[in-house]
Amino acid sequence: MARRYAAKVDDNQSTIVDALRRAGASVTPTHAAGEGFPDLAVGFRGQTYLIEVKDGAKPPSARKLTPDQQIWHATWRGQKAVASTVAEALAVIGVQFKGEVS
Incomplete structure (x- = not known):
């Protein structure tokens, strides 16, 4: 059985969520x-x-x-992505990053 890790939120998650929503996406954490x-x-x-x-x-x-994430990513047969920046997250949904993150 895989170990359970505490659900941590990365410091940049709210910025990425904000940018995705401003691009017109709906986002559920x-x-x-x-x-x-x-x-x-x-x-x-x-x-x-x-x-x-x-x-x-x-x-x-x-x-x-x-x-746990490695196992999930290795076995998931659908779309999945890892993003470290706003530009990477927007690229996942096919939107080009333009400008500053406020």
Whole structure:
């Protein structure tokens, strides 16, 4: 059985959620679902996207997927993505990042 980790929210998650919503997406935070499930469920133009948020300000070793996340990502047969920045998250839904993050 995989270990249960506390549901932590990366420091940049609210900024990414904000940017996705400003782009017209609906966003439901799902970080508390557990068992490696991604942090965000994003709806945009009739599609659903699952995004794991990692903090790009942290060193690479701190941005690695947890063991539960690794298993989930390896076994999930649908769309999934990992994003560390607003630009990466917007790219997942097919929107080009333009400008500053406020």
